[in-house]
Amino acid sequence: MENNHLTEEHNDGHVAEAHHPSYGINILVWIGLLSLTAITVAVAGINLGSLALTVALVIALVKSMFVINFFMHLKFDNKVFKIFLGICMLTFIVVLILTFFDLTFRN
Amino acid sequence: MANGTIAVSPHTAEVDFYNVRTKHKGILSWLLTIDHKRIGIMYLFAVVFFFLVAMTIGVFMRLEMLTPGETIMKPQTYNSLFTLHGVIMIFLFIIPAVPAVFGNFFLPIQLGAQDVQFPKLNLLSWYLYVIGAVLALTSLFSGGGIMDTGWTFYVPYSIRTTTNVSLSVFAAFVLGFATILTGLNFITTIHRLRCPGMTWFRMPLFAWALYATSWIQVLATPVIGITLILIILERAFGIGIFDPALGGDPLLYQHMFWIYSHPAVYIMILPAMGVVSEIIPTFSKKAIFGYVPIAISSLGIALVGYLVWGHHMFSSGISDTSRVIFSLLTFFVALPSGIKIFNWVATMYKGSIEVTAPMLYVLLFIFIFSIGGLTGLSLGALNTDLHLTDTYFVVAHFHYVMFGGMGIIFFAALHYWFPKMFGKMYNEKVAKTAAIWIGIGFNMLYFPMFIMGYLGQPRRYYDYLPEFQKYHIFSTVGSWVLVSGILIMYINLAIALKRGKKAPDNPWGGTTLEWKTSSPPIMENFKEIPTVTTGPYDHSNMESQEVKK
Numbered sequence: 001m002e003n004n005h006l007t008e009e010h011n012d013g014h015v016a017e018a019h020h021p022s023y024g025i026n027i028l029v030w031i032g033l034l035s036l037t038a039i040t041v042a043v044a045g046i047n048l049g050s051l052a053l054t055v056a057l058v059i060a061l062v063k064s065m066f067v068i069n070f071f072m073h074l075k076f077d078n079k080v081f082k083i084f085l086g087i088c089m090l091t092f093i094v095v096l097i098l099t100f101f102d103l104t105f106r107n
Numbered sequence: 108m109a110n111g112t113i114a115v116s117p118h119t120a121e122v123d124f125y126n127v128r129t130k131h132k133g134i135l136s137w138l139l140t141i142d143h144k145r146i147g148i149m150y151l152f153a154v155v156f157f158f159l160v161a162m163t164i165g166v167f168m169r170l171e172m173l174t175p176g177e178t179i180m181k182p183q184t185y186n187s188l189f190t191l192h193g194v195i196m197i198f199l200f201i202i203p204a205v206p207a208v209f210g211n212f213f214l215p216i217q218l219g220a221q222d223v224q225f226p227k228l229n230l231l232s233w234y235l236y237v238i239g240a241v242l243a244l245t246s247l248f249s250g251g252g253i254m255d256t257g258w259t260f261y262v263p264y265s266i267r268t269t270t271n272v273s274l275s276v277f278a279a280f281v282l283g284f285a286t287i288l289t290g291l292n293f294i295t296t297i298h299r300l301r302c303p304g305m306t307w308f309r310m311p312l313f314a315w316a317l318y319a320t321s322w323i324q325v326l327a328t329p330v331i332g333i334t335l336i337l338i339i340l341e342r343a344f345g346i347g348i349f350d351p352a353l354g355g356d357p358l359l360y361q362h363m364f365w366i367y368s369h370p371a372v373y374i375m376i377l378p379a380m381g382v383v384s385e386i387i388p389t390f391s392k393k394a395i396f397g398y399v400p401i402a403i404s405s406l407g408i409a410l411v412g413y414l415v416w417g418h419h420m421f422s423s424g425i426s427d428t429s430r431v432i433f434s435l436l437t438f439f440v441a442l443p444s445g446i447k448i449f450n451w452v453a454t455m456y457k458g459s460i461e462v463t464a465p466m467l468y469v470l471l472f473i474f475i476f477s478i479g480g481l482t483g484l485s486l487g488a489l490n491t492d493l494h495l496t497d498t499y500f501v502v503a504h505f506h507y508v509m510f511g512g513m514g515i516i517f518f519a520a521l522h523y524w525f526p527k528m529f530g531k532m533y534n535e536k537v538a539k540t541a542a543i544w545i546g547i548g549f550n551m552l553y554f555p556m557f558i559m560g561y562l563g564q565p566r567r568y569y570d571y572l573p574e575f576q577k578y579h580i581f582s583t584v585g586s587w588v589l590v591s592g593i594l595i596m597y598i599n600l601a602i603a604l605k606r607g608k609k610a611p612d613n614p615w616g617g618t619t620l621e622w623k624t625s626s627p628p629i630m631e632n633f634k635e636i637p638t639v640t641t642g643p644y645d646h647s648n649m650e651s652q653e654v655k656k
Binding site for chain 1: 359366417429
């Protein structure tokens with residue numbers, strides 16, 4: 001069923017679809033991801049104590065930002081999707097903090 | 108509120124969606140439909156069926172509690188029945204009922220759209236719901252039999268019990284997907300398909316409530332999906348995530364379970380609050396008091412409600428620091444809820460109140476939900492919670508909030524929108540009698556549980572000390588009153604469905620867009636796509652029409 005009465009947000013969404021990263025950028029991002037994976041493996045071999053988890057999560061966060069922005073085209077997309085992702089990320093971080101907060105202070 | 112601008116297909120413009128010619132005939136025209144209204148109706152019959160099943164189980168549970176010791180069943184049967192009652196009510200009725208039935212049917216119409224953004228995904232959601240339900244039912248008769256963990260599936264017991272936990276939690280996992288897809292569909296629909304002129308703050312408050320709910324559905328449900336899969340892996344392979352014997356952390360399970368299941372409480376209640384915000388202005392003949400605060404408070408409840416899960420774990424062994432933080436956050440969630448209650452009552456103030464059946468249910472809701480909400484504060488406070496945890500007080504509070512909140516409003520919504528959905532009017536007098544009967548039965552059934560809990564009666568026990576019997580007898584008799592009220596209500600609606608008088612397009616004098624189309628609506632909802640020029644609860648035109656009459 002075709003809806004022919006869309007709001008302005010819908011029109012904005014189409015403009016962004018014209019922009020795609022070039023093959024060169026995609027390959028660069030891919031190399032970056034491989035490098036970060038290698039760093040993750042290397043860091044896992046170093047005894048960082050309680051920081052190990054934080055370091056692994058930060059690297060994973062950077063990797064996921066590359067994937068989301070370039071491979072999933074968020075960088076070139078409508079602002080509303082960036083806000084959506086921001087809400088999800090914020091929720092995730094808050095949930096993570098509250099859960100691990102308990103672990104830190106538990107007897 | 109609206110005038111027509113864009114015409115829709117002329118061949119479907121005159122025929123209601125039940126009778127319109129479709130590609131498929133008979134039962135296939137339902138099973139393969141992508142029309143949001145038909146999908147809403149299919150959800151309606153499914154959730155009502157499961158509600159009646161779980162209600163019957165509840166009646167048997169109450170019968171067992173009529174006398175101390177064994178009355179009609181063995182302890183293991185009782186354990187399985189309270190689990191079954193909880194799982195069916197929560198996952199198959201309370202969570203999907205209002206969004207999946209009334210959200211599906213009315214959200215696109217209230218926005219002036221022809222359907223949801225992804226109609227095929229909408230049908231897939233219904234199928235996932237049905238598959239999840241079938242899996243849940245299969246689990247009763249296969250494996251080690253009906254699970255006995257309670258609806259919370261707490262570890263380590265859920266890992267060790269020989270009952271059929273794996274299939275049951277997998278059923279809940281599948282049901283979760285139905286919820287996520289519905290949430291995704293509604294968020295996109297609200298962003299993309301609002302008709303011309305319908306700005307965010309001209310949306311009906313039911314749409315706002317669904318918007319907030321959908322965000323919780325999308326953000327929280329995946330967490331329970333992962334958690335339930337981890338239980339299955341733990342049972343099958345002993346991976347040691349939750350099992351303390353393998354170095355796992357059972358409190359981590361409780362965190363993950365409640366990270367979903369507390370927001371799920373708001374998935375259950377927020378759409379119901381949206382329905383209240385629709386019914387009160389209609390039957391008070393007034394614009395809602397404080398439209399923007401109510402709209403924002405829905406988001407506020409969704410936001411703060413996401414952060415309070417730890418209050419289910421006060422006595423589980425979480426850190427003192429966490430307990431203080433979660434207790435404080437719990438008290439914050441009372442603020443947006445209080446804003447809503449205040450604004451609803453303020454809307455009625457000096458209104459021209461018409462006490463119809465839907466309005467009667469709403470008034471009942473305000474009374475019951477206020478008790479439910481305020482008793483929640485006793486459980487949110489650390490000191491009183493330690494005394495009341497795992498007692499009947501919790502059972503009473505939960506039912507006052509969930510059944511008194513969502514369940515009663517499901518009945519209200521059913522009566523409010525029944526003429527629009529089916530094009531038939533029901534017997535108002537019988538409907539009101541049923542509502543009063545339900546109100547009396549509800550309070551007889553659940554109020555003694557507050558007293559029993561306060562006196563120390565633990566929940567989920569099939570036996571009790573003799574001094575509690577008088578409360579249990581009163582409560583069990585209350586269950587009979589409540590059930591008879593519910594049956595009267597459904598029979599009245601069933602009779603209306605068969606031979607009710609034809610409903611006019613706007614029987615209640617409502618101002619939102621669903622009352623601007625025919626009863627039942629045509630296939631594409633409107634003959635012409637509406638253009639909105641005012642807020643959703645503008646009764647000024649309605650008043651002038653009344654004067655003309």
